[in-house]
Amino acid sequence: MPKLVALVNPNRLQPGVAPLALDYLASALKSRGHEVRVLDLCHVRRPKESIRAFFAEVKPDLIGFTIRNLDDVVFNCFLAEEMKPLVEEIKRASSAPIVLGGSGFSMAPELLLDFFAVNLGVAGEGDIALPMLSSGTADMSEIPGLVWRDGTEIKRNPLGCTDVNALNLSERGTIDHAPYSYGKGKRGCAGVQTKRGCSNRCIYCTVPNIEGRTVRLRNPKAIADEMEALAASGIKRIFLADSEFNYPMEHAVACCEEFIARDMAKKLTWQAYASPGQFDANLAKEMKEAGCDLLITTLDSGDDAVLERLGKPFRVADAVACVKACQEADLNAIYCLTLGGPGETIDTVMKTLAMMQSLKPAKVTFGEPQGLRVYPNTPLADIVREEGFTKSNPNLHGPVDGNEDFLRPVYYMAREMGFLIPLIQAQRWFGHMHHRIVRR
Ligand code: B12
Structure with a gap:
């Protein structure tokens, strides 16, 4: 009924x-x-x-x-x-x-x-x-x-695993996007998903608990239809709301080719998250041509051992190639670094900074935050339990007592990097993070 x-x-x-x-x-x-x-x-x-x-x-x-x-x-x-x-x-x-x-x-x-x-x-x-x-x-x-x-x-009950090509999005339009169109539509974005699920195993990530591990790709034509309908309703900018747009790379290329065929860049621009593991010069070029005006790329670290401990599906050489591909294609990109995970030391941070210096990118930001939020039901939560979820664990910041399930925010910041926390908080206070997040 x-x-x-x-x-x-x-x-x-x-x-x-x-x-x-x-x-x-x-x-x-x-x-x-x-x-x-x-x-x-x-x-x-x-x-x-x-x-x-x-x-x-x-x-x-x-x-x-x-x-x-x-x-x-x-x-x-x-x-x-x-x-x-x-x-x-x-x-x-x-x-x-x-x-x-x-x-x-x-x-x-x-x-x-x-x-x-x-x-x-x-x-x-x-x-x-x-x-x-x-x-x-x-x-x-x-x-x-x-x-x-x-x-x-x-x-x-077990998580759902919807057939994303059977989703009925023909009735989209219930939300009023007008209050979110900052800068006359040039800054606020409407979201569009191109897939659901992630099979990567990054230790801190919550996405498997949100979207599941089974990757389900949407038909590029349906994605482009949705974008065109949004453009027709006055939307000028879109965020492709995937955890990583380029996993798998072939799907990202197929989407870009569909957008190019439809002259999408003339109708709107779009942003996306990407990760260096499945990225090449051709993808960067196609993204640019397809209307991507900002790529947020998580490079994490300039140290392979740190990347391995973070469970990342790429290594430093991939990160370097990714930055170069974006630069060659003149694709506007922000590179995110994650400092303070398990195994991080001043030495590994210096390697990361040296990598970035050698690449001379236009924009670098430190991940949100430095250190990692320990979420319930993630491999990082297991690592913390093994290390000891106690007040005396020097890598932890946040409430321990009565917080055994990590519901309240606890952050992992490797001991040697702990001095950064007040700086991060000050940076947030002055609004220097790339998302200037404030509470209303
Ligand atoms: C794209 C994205 C962004 C983009 C959003 C762009 C845009 N215009 O939409 C940007 C870069 C702006 C962004 C910013 C931030 N983000 Co963000 N973002 C995402 C991402 C990758 C996708 C979100 C999305 O839209 N998914 C598509 C929609 C359709 O899915 P969904 O919201 O999950 O909804 C489905 C289900 O959850 C469920 N559902 C949802 N609501 C309800 C309600 C009911 C009643 C029911 C039954 C079901 C249901 O059904 C929906 C359809 O299937 C997620 C990670 C992820 N994969 O979820 C992180 C995520 C949501 N972001 C996160 C965070 C932290 C942030 C920031 C706070 C980061 C920061 N410090 O700047 C800001 C907050 C911005 C804000 N004002 O709220 C966290 C939130 C978790 C947390 N820590 O609390 C996530 C989960 C990533 C993570 N770290 O794990 N984000």
Whole structure:
């Protein structure tokens, strides 16, 4: 039976990013006959008042609450704490069941269900799960990624693995992108996914817990259709919202060729994340021609042993070749370094800096943050447990007591690099990071 679903975006980090997840979920719900209303709290002045006003008018059967970020990865910030009063306000304003979801939620589903005192959540993709849940007829055990309370127990189904070419995105357009078009559309981006899943094994990464390990590639024609529809609606810039656009490289090339065939560069420009492992001069050239105006490339380190310990699928020679390929193609790129992971020393940092100096790139940034956020259910969390998750472990920064599951932000910063932390915090304060993230 068709239902009314309210979708709430509580993400107030600035500059805001349009809630792509809610556009995709709204499309999935609408294509199955459900009605959708969106409450976007990103730019409102008084979120609690907005919640009260919204639910005074809208009487949904189900409320979807998206949790994109748990923290801003720059030490000392735990966004779940700021979202909790908003969930409480929603509970007061509506009696409809609340379901949590999103990349932040998927990193620690059971812990967050308890933290927010909610009974339902979806880990991973929601495109199939949310319409199933809102139909009210599906068996709980059959809904992909569903996390729910059964008596005193919390149960969780395996992550969904949607056929990305069966996604119905024809109803995209629920989200109002206008407030996110900073700089007359030249800076804010609308998101588009080209694939889901990552099979790499970087020790700190949460993506396998969000998108799963099975890589599923979207048809380049469908991606280009989606981009053209966004361009027709006035969007000037897009972010290809994959963890790494160029894994696998053949798919990135196929996308670029489709964009070139459609003269995409004349309709909009786009940005993407890339990693040096599967990158070459031809890809750089095609990206430039296809309209890419910024590539964010994570080189991590100039030391092979550090890259190996980080579980990276590339080595220093690949990073060097990647920078040179971008320079030859005149592709605008930011190179990110990650300092302070396991095995990092002053020597390895000096090697990294020497690598960057020799390459003379235009823009370098240090990863977000220096050091690594230790996320629950990652190989890095296992490394920390082996080293000892104790206050006396000199590589750890953040709460240890009562935080055995790493829900609150704990950072790994190899002992020798610990002196950098106050500098990073100061840099953040003055807004010198490449995303000048501030809380509204
Ligand atoms: C692209 C991207 C960016 C781009 C976004 C560009 C844009 N205009 O959209 C940029 C570079 C701007 C960016 C910035 C940041 N990002 Co970012 N980003 C990503 C990335 C790679 C993809 C996000 C995305 O859009 N995916 C596509 C959408 C469709 O997927 P989704 O949001 O996960 O939604 C699906 C499911 O989660 C689920 N779902 C979502 N909501 C709900 C709700 C319900 C009710 C249900 C049932 C299901 C559900 O269904 C959806 C559809 O299947 C993710 C990593 C990843 N692979 O998830 C990191 C990620 C989301 N980012 C992250 C972070 C930390 C940040 C920054 C804070 C970094 C910084 N310090 O600058 C900022 C925050 C910006 C902000 N204002 O919020 C973290 C968040 C985790 C955390 N630490 O809390 C992630 C997970 C990466 C990581 N480190 O693990 N990011």
